[in-house]
Amino acid sequence: MMSAMTTTWDAADFDAFERSGWKGRGEAYASGFARLTAHTVEPLLDAAGVTAASAVLDVGTGPGVVAAAALARGAQVTAVDASPEMAALAAAACPGAAVHTAILPELPFPDHSFDAVVGNFVINHLGDAQAGLAELQRVLRPGGRIALTCWEREAMRATAVFGEAVTAVGIPQPDDLPSSGPFLAGSDDRTASFRELLADAGFTGAQARRESWTHRVDPDAWWSAVVSGTPLTGSLIARQPEAVTAEIKRHYDALVAPYAGEATGTVALPAVALLATGRKEPRHPLSTDEVLDIVDAEDNVIGQATRGEATARRLRHRCVFILARDADDRIFVHRRTPEKLVFPSMHDMFVGGVVGAGEGYDEAAKREAEEELGVSGLSPVPLFRFLYESPEHTWWSAVYEAGATTAVAPQVEEVAWHAFLTEAELADRLTEWEWVPDGLDAWHRLNAWRTGRPTAD
Numbered sequence: 445m446m447s448a449m450t451t452t453w454d455a456a457d458f459d460a461f462e463r464s465g466w467k468g469r470g471e472a473y474a475s476g477f478a479r480l481t482a483h484t485v486e487p488l489l490d491a492a493g494v495t496a497a498s499a500v501l502d503v504g505t506g507p508g509v510v511a512a513a514a515l516a517r518g519a520q521v522t523a524v525d526a527s528p529e530m531a532a533l534a535a536a537a538c539p540g541a542a543v544h545t546a547i548l549p550e551l552p553f554p555d556h557s558f559d560a561v562v563g564n565f566v567i568n569h570l571g572d573a574q575a576g577l578a579e580l581q582r583v584l585r586p587g588g589r590i591a592l593t594c595w596e597r598e599a600m601r602a603t604a605v606f607g608e609a610v611t612a613v614g615i616p617q618p619d620d621l622p623s624s625g626p627f628l629a630g631s632d633d634r635t636a637s638f639r640e641l642l643a644d645a646g647f648t649g650a651q652a653r654r655e656s657w658t659h660r661v662d663p664d665a666w667w668s669a670v671v672s673g674t675p676l677t678g679s680l681i682a683r684q685p686e687a688v689t690a691e692i693k694r695h696y697d698a699l700v701a702p703y704a705g706e707a708t709g710t711v712a713l714p715a716v717a718l719l720a721t722g723r724k725e726p727r728h729p730l731s732t733d734e735v736l737d738i739v740d741a742e743d744n745v746i747g748q749a750t751r752g753e754a755t756a757r758r759l760r761h762r763c764v765f766i767l768a769r770d771a772d773d774r775i776f777v778h779r780r781t782p783e784k785l786v787f788p789s790m791h792d793m794f795v796g797g798v799v800g801a802g803e804g805y806d807e808a809a810k811r812e813a814e815e816e817l818g819v820s821g822l823s824p825v826p827l828f829r830f831l832y833e834s835p836e837h838t839w840w841s842a843v844y845e846a847g848a849t850t851a852v853a854p855q856v857e858e859v860a861w862h863a864f865l866t867e868a869e870l871a872d873r874l875t876e877w878e879w880v881p882d883g884l885d886a887w888h889r890l891n892a893w894r895t896g897r898p899t900a901d
């Protein structure tokens with residue numbers, strides 16, 4: 445426990461401070477600070493692959509800005525906040541969402557409840573971030589994505605000016621307020637530390653990046669928003685005698701003055717956040733131990749073998765190829781990762797992979813397309829099948845087409861690079877790039893199939 449004479453805060457102390465710190469601040473937060481946090485809402489939802497078909501959890505929803513944006517995408521939204529006051533604001537703002545008062549790291553949901561979990565500036569409010577991440581991973585379905593933001597403190601002028609103004613006045617840190625949260629405390633490279641935190645929590649393909657923007661605001665309105673709507677520096681300022689508050693405000697005015705905006709009476713304050721993302725290990729890991737059905741030249745099942753064995757011994761098995769098109773009818777094209785068992789680092793105009801033992805082609809097409817593109821709710825349409833044969837490989841290949849009309853979040857274990865190309869752009873690159881031979885074969889057959897010409901087999 446924290447001693448009254450020290451400023452050492454353990455996780456339980458920090459959580460207790462958070463529980464009391466937001467009381468009475470919901471409305472002020474919603475009308476002030478939430479305008480700053482709104483900037484990362486869409487990148488956060490994109491990073492988590494949230495689409496109309498996703499069941500998404502917005503954790504620490506506050507007044508529900510992320511939840512509202514997820515609803516606007518057509519997602520099925522659940523939102524929680526530790527503060528009943530915030531949960532009530534979110535419920536009022538998001539009538540289409542299921543909103544609960546719940547506190548990380550204990551959420552009232554069964555395992556694997558959500559396709560995506562998002563938290564906008566919440567992980568930095570937890571006493572024990574690792575415990576919070578473990579709980580978020582528990583409620584995420586295998587293959588689902590998590591995306592979280594936190595502040596990049598020093599570069600974050602929009603809030604740093606308040607701490608600097610307090611320091612300039614020389615107010616001692618009171619024992620009942622932490623000077624800052626424990627999240628990534630002491631890290632020299634917070635981007636790398638944030639990524640490592642997700643990787644250590646077991647998320648695959650963990651990544652973190654900076655998001656920078658300019659917060660344009662009336663400086664007096666921003667002062668009021670932070671002082672009345674935030675629990676740390678804001679509440680420290682709010683509790684000072686009037687004369688001290690006025691002195692802090694004078695320092696604040698001087699600190700923001702160099703950021704005078706183009707519009708009269710505004711400042712343009714640099715804001716920097718970190719956005720980290722990762723994926724829960726899919727149910728079908730990229731494994732050489734995966735068992736496949738082995739088929740004959742007529743596609744009848746004649747046995748089973750592991751994927752490694754099938755590849756090594758050229759045993760005929762089954763694959764699915766899905767041509768994914770965006771809303772502008774462009775084709776999803778990608779370069780495979782160097783770790784792939786076959787055709788590493790080559791380009792492909794299809795997503796897809798092997799069909800598991802006992803699995804149907806349609807089932808595999810949906811699974812592979814959703815996992816590889818990082819979206820849910822796809823309905824691949826079967827087009828035709830053909831037998832792919834080369835001296836090294838042979839597989840029955842079922843070709844599909846699917847609309848991927850919302851933001852994709854490709855699986856980093858499979859996709860090293862991606863873009864959506866028009867058919868003309870793709871045609872230009874057919875001789876320029878090295879393509880997977882089975883995909884290239886499927887592409888030529890698809891074009892022939894479309895024009896009604898017979899294929900080679």
Ligand SMILES: C[S@@+](CC[C@H](N)C(=O)[O-])C[C@H]1O[C@@H](n2cnc3c(N)ncnc32)[C@H](O)[C@@H]1O
Pocket residue numbers: 462466477478481482503504505506507508509510524525526527530546547548549563564565566569570
């Ligand atoms: C900075 S606000 C972010 C609100 C909102 N996500 C946004 O983008 O503006 C942090 C929110 O996290 C909530 N929070 C803090 N600790 C929490 C916990 N352990 N479990 C759930 N919510 C928590 C707070 O009550 C507060 O509403």
